[in-house]
Amino acid sequence: MTRYAVRAEDIWKDYKIYRPFEGQGSSLKEVLNHPIRWLTRKNKSTAEIKADGTFWALKGVSFEVQHGESIGLIGRNGAGKSTLLKIISRITRPSRGKLTLYEHVNSLLEIGTGFNGELSGRDNIYLNGSFLGMKYKEIKSRFDEIVAFSEIEEFIDTPVKYYSSGMYVRLAFSVAVHLTPELLLLDEVLAVGDAGFQIKSQQKMKELIRSGATIIFVSHNSAAVKDICKRAIWLDHGSLKMDGLSTEVVDEYNKTCTIK
């Protein structure tokens, strides 16, 4: 039975590039200091940025993700990968188009988001889990597993500000992958911890995929994308360039990277 996880229909996203007198995000001072310039403000347009400071990060992207799929999102810097993840994770809304989510989303766009240095590892697991929309009971039932995976048992009641960066990152990764509901969004987070932990986290992701989780994964690591994901989507300048088997898409993409 096919079941959708995500459907993106013609997603557009524009950003107002910050330039003085743009209005949005401008400080009162700019307006007060140069009222005439503010009233008569005009900006030149470039290829990417329109006269009114509009930059289209996504230009009509459509795709469907089925339940249980693992998708690698690839493309150059500024291709719109992170913007797309932000829209799927509902951090920002599209400017045009429609996105439908059929599964609970858990985004791991940055390691340790919502962690508070003053709080212990234990407190942070609960806080972080509840940010991700988990209930107290759900977190509690997975608590021991999270701690064991992160390998920080002895320091679980120490404020995380005393953690080494490795410990911190392991705990954060562990919380996110163990509290995963159905759809996990990952942005460049596999480069986490030492080599041993990297292998462990890749294994964990494969395990999640096997257990039926849907994963969308942004990475510049071609090997990891090929290894973990069956399917890959290649974004280029805000448009969908290629969508297919990860091995084929990654190879095509790599070709464009070597040609200078």
Place this chain on the structure above:
Amino acid sequence: MTKSMTPIVVVPRKGLEFPDLHEVWEFKDLLFFLIRRDLKVRFQQTFIGVLWIVLQPLIQMLIFFVIFGILVKVPTDGIPYPVFYLSGYVVWQLFLQIVNSSATSLLGNITIITKIYFPRLTLPLSTMIGAVIDFLVSFSLLLVFLLANNYPFTDRFLLLPFLVLLTMIFSEGVGLLFGALMVIFRDTKNLLGFILQIWMYITPILYPMTIVPEKYKLFFFINPLTGLVDAFRWVFLGTNSLPSLEYFLVSSVMAVIILLIGMMAFRSMENRIADVM
């Protein structure tokens, strides 16, 4: 865990929207952990810890007492200084704390907001509840002073929950409005401190309404806090007269309207903040 959910449709924002309160309720566990976080972080590594929550209003009252009671000698309608100041201070502090924390809740949590989705309203809501916890502590302190000064615990106190609720609604509305403004104009952050300072001086906290000249009284009662402080003092001390029922009706409706506007402004900014940052 794999229960099927009703699909969420994400479309461009259009005009004014109202926060999804049902979703906030779904995240009630987050609300609890946020309140706990703020309390824990506040007293972490302080020497006397939670004692600060009692000490803060006490020290503040002492400062008022020395400056306005002993040095300036502001009349208090014959009410002993400690109870007079503390009875006004608890109300003001509730307002101040809610406004300040709600106003900064979007910008102050920007690193989380740009990385995880959760109903943003949980942030100002959690700090509002935190402020009410503080209020309960300083209120208990006030009770001690009231009993020590022979002001009995009467049935007037039945009005207290309603007054607290009204203060919460009004303060949260003001805080959310400032919070939304802060996203567009960062200058608001610097201005807010001064605005609140002026607000405190035009509210009868450090002086009674009786010393305000008759011709300015109307101006004072435009400020919804004036009526609230007066009503709280009536509950605590029973000396001044309770503002009229009409006044309460008008200020309740006003408070609710301000809250609704504040919530809509907050909602439109929470949509925008991830793009502006």
